[in-house]
Amino acid sequence: MSDIEPTADTEVHHHAQTEGPGYATPQAAIEESDPERLAYVMGLYVGTDVDAPDFLSVVDVDPESETYTEVIDRVEMPNRGDELHHFGWNACSSSCHIDELERRHLIIPGQRSSRIHVVDTKNRRDPQIETVIEPEELFEYDLSAPHTVHCIPDGEILISMLGDANGELPGGFLELNDDFEIEGRWDPPGEIEMNYDFWYQPRHNVMVSSEWAAPTTYYPGFDLEDVENGMYGQRLHVWDWAEGNVEQTIDLGEDGLIPLEVRFLHSPEATHGYVGAALSSNIFHFFEADGEWHAENVIDVESREHEDWEMDVPGLVTDLLISMDDRYLFFGNWLHGDVRMYDISDPANPRLADRIWAGGYFGDSHPTGADDREVVGGPQMLQLSLDGERLYWTTSLFSSWDNQFYPKEAEKGSVMLKADVNPRNGTMELDEDFLVDFGDSPHGPARAHEIRWPDGDCTSDVWQ
């Protein structure tokens, strides 16, 4: 049982057979969770002329509420310039056996600033900043550009770091203790050059990490010359989870340029996962067979002609996620403008089930109604309800890359959209009544990035 005090503003769950945070199994998460009522969403001003810090927004996603689809609270960061990007919980279902732990603190890194914020969500509707780790403290470990946050089963927190103190390679991993102090480096320096996302499967003693590029390469924007010069990643690293070293590196080749989000199936027994290669617009299935890990390209998104473009437009697969029951894979084509849903009952042979068009270069720019505000940008960070029936997404990728591909997003801000999913039939339908407009933010139009649920979600919970 969680030890968050039950108040009217606190969402508490009582979980059979667990003492700590989260749920005993993915199936328990589906069965025991209530529908999400609040979403935490990253809001950004970095890189614009708006003179205000980035913020954590609390979005009301309870259709019964009077403030449905509104941002009901904003926690401003203490500094400007962070580029809040990905974030995570101090504890997830991987710690559900540890009774003194609670899923209560959000660890919110600044991608550009290298500053790490810890936010206390004891009051779910009114979170407060608890502590801040300043960039200089990270630089002391020769690390910068914090990205993915995963809690690890003993209450500690692991963060992928994309650069060294100069924003160059190699990156690595930083470990925080349960008092949110830097414990040190998790990996022996130099195991990898590039870093990005990672996911671990403790029962199999394995972690898989992916590669973006050096911060000095991707921070300023996307330059094709850097691709030609081999400055972007195309490899996966398979780690010995207990030892913290790389056991195997898989080169994805030309079809695997810029492998970003890594998702294992949720079942702790599974030795299957997926990674999206953003630039080559492919999805790779990775799996263990005969004591080795393999990766196969299982989905190709074809580039499309566009009258305003000299070259065909790639889909640019950015975020992907897997439903809690391990049945469906969802991903967004940020440039094309479609969100796709694949049946992965046979993990090696995903089958396209459905897709929705909203924004992007080929989607409807007014998908929720002709009088509604224009959607600038394409489907980007995704989050799915634990029961698999509601899919949400935002439209911003990274401030400097947004400015190149969707310059109007700086003036209009992002939106958060939603589709109703029918898992039985394998279909999705855009919810035309749901649009959260980050263009209306008090200091000016803001970008919106990753989404998390207070009570666990499909892109962070891991089971032991």
Add this chain to the structure above:
Amino acid sequence: MTTHDIVLEWQDGQTEHISVDEDETVLEATRANDLGLPFGCLTGACATCAGRLTVGDLTHQRPPRALKDYQQQQGYALLCIAEPRSDCHIEVGARIQAEMIVTPWK
């Protein structure tokens, strides 16, 4: 301490004059003057703070890792690590960073 007059020019026509010491970065001086210029890493790695020097002389106090040589030749500078060595005119604002890199494929 030698101080220089710096003219900041925004794309919308706004201009501001500030004095910047030789051992102070242009960004530090703008922050002290409450002029909200964009920034990110503050170490010369991200180019969020890019400005374009049209008149004068700036020096980077550490290598400007986020700039390519050709961008430096075009006058781009990273204001978080740039100190003045003469009076300067600098184009500023978020658009400068966006201008610095060509959008591919289009």
